[in-house]
Amino acid sequence: MKNIPPKSAQRLIRCYHLAQESRTTEKLYLTSRAIASLLGVDETQVRKDMALIEIEGIPKKGYPVDRMIKKLETLFGIRKERLAVLVGAGNLGKALINYPRFSRYGVRIGCAFEKNPEKHFTQVGGITVYPVEKMKEMARTLKAEIGIIAIPPQEAQEMAMRLVEAGIRGIWNFSPTLLRLPPGVVVRNECLETGLVTLLYELERGEGSCISCAGTTSSPSLP
Amino acid sequence: MKNIPPKSAQRLIRCYHLAQESRTTEKLYLTSRAIASLLGVDETQVRKDMALIEIEGIPKKGYPVDRMIKKLETLFGIRKERLAVLVGAGNLGKALINYPRFSRYGVRIGCAFEKNPEKHFTQVGGITVYPVEKMKEMARTLKAEIGIIAIPPQEAQEMAMRLVEAGIRGIWNFSPTLLRLPPGVVVRNECLETGLVTLLYELERGEGSCISCAGTTSSPSLP
DNA sequence: TGGTGTGAACTCCTTCACAGCT
DNA sequence: AGCTGTGAAGGAGTTCACACCA
Numbered sequence: 245m246k247n248i249p250p251k252s253a254q255r256l257i258r259c260y261h262l263a264q265e266s267r268t269t270e271k272l273y274l275t276s277r278a279i280a281s282l283l284g285v286d287e288t289q290v291r292k293d294m295a296l297i298e299i300e301g302i303p304k305k306g307y308p309v310d311r312m313i314k315k316l317e318t319l320f321g322i323r324k325e326r327l328a329v330l331v332g333a334g335n336l337g338k339a340l341i342n343y344p345r346f347s348r349y350g351v352r353i354g355c356a357f358e359k360n361p362e363k364h365f366t367q368v369g370g371i372t373v374y375p376v377e378k379m380k381e382m383a384r385t386l387k388a389e390i391g392i393i394a395i396p397p398q399e400a401q402e403m404a405m406r407l408v409e410a411g412i413r414g415i416w417n418f419s420p421t422l423l424r425l426p427p428g429v430v431v432r433n434e435c436l437e438t439g440l441v442t443l444l445y446e447l448e449r450g451e452g453s454c455i456s457c458a459g460t461t462s463s464p465s466l467p
Numbered sequence: 468m469k470n471i472p473p474k475s476a477q478r479l480i481r482c483y484h485l486a487q488e489s490r491t492t493e494k495l496y497l498t499s500r501a502i503a504s505l506l507g508v509d510e511t512q513v514r515k516d517m518a519l520i521e522i523e524g525i526p527k528k529g530y531p532v533d534r535m536i537k538k539l540e541t542l543f544g545i546r547k548e549r550l551a552v553l554v555g556a557g558n559l560g561k562a563l564i565n566y567p568r569f570s571r572y573g574v575r576i577g578c579a580f581e582k583n584p585e586k587h588f589t590q591v592g593g594i595t596v597y598p599v600e601k602m603k604e605m606a607r608t609l610k611a612e613i614g615i616i617a618i619p620p621q622e623a624q625e626m627a628m629r630l631v632e633a634g635i636r637g638i639w640n641f642s643p644t645l646l647r648l649p650p651g652v653v654v655r656n657e658c659l660e661t662g663l664v665t666l667l668y669e670l671e672r673g674e675g676s677c678i679s680c681a682g683t684t685s686s687p688s689l690p
Numbered sequence: 691t692g693g694t695g696t697g698a699a700c701t702c703c704t705t706c707a708c709a710g711c712t
Numbered sequence: 713a714g715c716t717g718t719g720a721a722g723g724a725g726t727t728c729a730c731a732c733c734a
Contacts, residue, residue, distance in 0.1 A: 251703065257664045261643055275715070282645045286705060291716065303711045303715045320664050321671030335562035340659075342558045345643070349663055389670065414670045416662065420484055420568070422505050430669040434662045436563075440572055440639065441480045441543050443655040447612065447637045448544035474725065498693070511727060514694065526693045526733050692734095699728075706721070712714095 248319070252293045258283055259293070260316040266309045275306035323350045327388040329412070330356040331403045332395035333363055333373045336418060340392060341369035354386045359399070376406065383410035390414045397421040404431075471542070475516045481506055482516070483539040489532045498529035546573045550611040552635070553579040554626045555618035556586055556596045559641060563617060564592035577609045582622070599629065606633035613637045620644040627654075 248256070259279060266274055276290040283290070294300075294307055297315050301307040317323050330337050333356045340346075341353055356373045358364065363373045374382055383391070391407035393400050393415060400419035407415060414430045417423060420437050471479070482502060489497055499513040506513070517523075517530055520538050524530040540546050553560050556579045563569075564576055579596045581587065586596045597605055606614070614630035616623050616638060623644035630638060637653040640646060643660050 249702075253668060254665070257661050257668075258645065260664070261658075261660070262645070277715085282647070287715095288705060288718090289703085292704090292718085295717070301716050303717095304713085305712090306715075319668070319671075321667045322664065324667075324671075326667070326670075335558075335565045339558035339562040343659065345660055346663060349660070349667060351663060351667070390666065414666050416666055422481065422485070424505075430666060432662055432666040432669070434657075434659070435484075436566065436657070437484070437568055437572070438477075438480050439655055439657045440569060440574060441483070441545065442476070443613065443637050443639055443653060444544045444547075444549070444572060444574070445476055445480075445542070446653040446655070447549075448542075448547075472724075500693085509727060511696090512725085515696085515726090518695070524694050526695095527691080528734090529693075694733075695731085697729095697731105699726105701726075702724085704721105704723075707719095709717085709719105711716075 248296060252296055255283060255285065255289070255293055256297065256316060257320065259290075259312065260320070260322075263309045263312045263316070267313065272309055273302070273306035274309055274312070276301070278306070322348075325350045325352070326390060327352055327354045327386050328390035328392055328416075329354055329379070329383050329386065329388045329407070329410075330371070330392045330394060331358075331376070331379075331407065332356070332393065333358045333368045333371075334394065337392075337394040338368055340394060340418075341371050351390065353392070354388055355382055357382075357403075376403070379406050380410040383407070383412060388412060390416060392416045392418070394418045471519060475519055476543075478506060478508065478512070478516055479520065479539060480543065482513075482535065483543070483545075486532045486535045486539070490536065495532055496525070496529035497532055497535070499524070501529070545571075548573045548575070549613060550575055550577045550609050551613035551615055551639075552577055552602070552606050552609065552611045552630070552633075553594070553615045553617060554581075554599070554602075554630065555579070555616065556581045556591045556594075557617065560615075560617040561591055563615060563641075564594050574613065576615070577611055578605055580605075580626075582618075599626070602629050603633040606630070606635060611635060613639060615639045615641070617641045 262279060262282060276287045279290045280287040297319060299307055299312055299315055328351055330340060330353050337356060353371055356368060356371050357376045357379050358373050359376055364375050366373050391412040393403055395403060397419045400421035401423060404415055404423045404425060408425055408429055417431055417433050420435045423431055425431065485502060485505060499510045502513045503510040520542060522530055522535055522538055551574055553563060553576050560579060576594055579591060579594050580599045580602050581596050582599055587598050589596050614635040616626060618626060620642045623642035624646060627638055627646045627648060631648055631652055640654055640656045643658045646654055648654060
C-alpha cells in the first residue's frame, strides 16, 4: 500500500469511527456521499482516499464496511496490544484512566506517576500511582511504548525526557508545552488550550458551520 | 486585517503560547528561526504568518513579543469574557471544570448538566449540576455562548441539538460522535480517540511521517 | 553578519468533468 | 438512475532565492 498523505490519514481515522458505527447498526455499505457529508468534505475526496487504501466500492451500493474496518485497523496499528504509562494522576489523568474506550484500540494504562508524595502507592481507577523516580524502572519492566503527559506545563519537558529515557517511543502530550525531544520519538499534542482558542477564533469570525478537528502530531527532533 | 487561512491560524495560536512563555522570561523579541524550530515549520512560513497579521520584525532582532501577544489576543478573541456550559459531569467533565488555564482566555464554565439524577443539584468543583431539562432555561439566562460535550457518544447528538436550541453557537465536542448541526454553529471536535489513533499510526510507521487533525504538521527541534 | 520581506516556483490537496459499472 | 473511478484543472500552502536593512 502506498504511503498515505497526512490529510488522507486524518480523514481515514474518522472513516474508521463511522464504519464502526455503521457496523453496530448492521449497515453493510457506506456511500462516498454519506461519508463525505458527515466528515464535511467532498465526495470525490472520499473516493480518492478509498482508492488510496485499496478499498473497492460497488456502484449503487458504496464501500463495504467490514473491509474498511479491517483495512483501517491494520493501517493504523489498531488492536495491537500496547502498554501506556501516565504521568500525572490529577483530574485529567483520572479521566484518562477511566475513559472506557481506549481499550478498543489495544491500549492499556499500566501505571501512573506523580510528584505529589500523598498519592504515592495509592490506586486511581484501579491503577497504581508511583513516584516519578520509579519511572525508568517501571516503564522498562512493563515494556511500555506510550507515555501520557497530564501535568502542568512547567514540568512537562522534564517528564517527557524521563519518559524517553525509560524507553518510551510515543508521547501523548496533554500539556500546552511544545516538547523538545530526540529524533525518533513521536509526539501527539492534545493541547486543550489550542483547541479552545481555535473555537474562540471561529466564533469571533462568526463564519458558518466549521468543523475543526483536534491537535497536532509531530516527530520532534534534536539537531 | 486580511482573512487568516486556517493553517496560519493554527500556527499563530501556538505562536501565542510561545510569546506568552517568552514574556515570562522577559525575552523581548523572537526570531522567525526560533519560532520555526519550536513549531517544526519553515522560517519563511513564520515570516509570512507575521506579515499576515501585520506584525513587523526588526532585522537582527526578530519580532516584538508584546505586540505579538496584543495582536493575537484581538485576532483570536482571547480575553473577551465568555460563558460556557458543560454537558456531562463525569470524570472528563470534572477535569475540564478544574482545568485552571481556561480562565486565561476569558472562558468560564457557568454550570453543568447531567442525565444521572444522583448528581442533580450537587456541586462539582464549585459548579452546580442541573438536570438536562433545565438546559434551555439556564443557558439562555446565563447567555452562554459555548457548550462543552463530555458525555458518551450515544447521547452526544441529542445534547448538541439541545445546546443549539438553547442558543449556543459554539460546541466543544469531546465525544467521538460526528455531530450533525444546523449551519452557523461552530463545532470543534476534540475527540481523544482520534488523537490516540493518530499516535498509534505514527508509532506503526516509525519516524518521519507526521499527521495532524487540523492540517498542521510539525517537527519541533531544539535551537 | 544575522536577521526581515516577498515575488516566483513548486508541491500537495481539492474539485471538476466525465467515463464506466450494475 | 445512482453510484464508483480517475485524469485534468484549479487552488492552497510551502519553500526557494534573493533584495534589503541595521
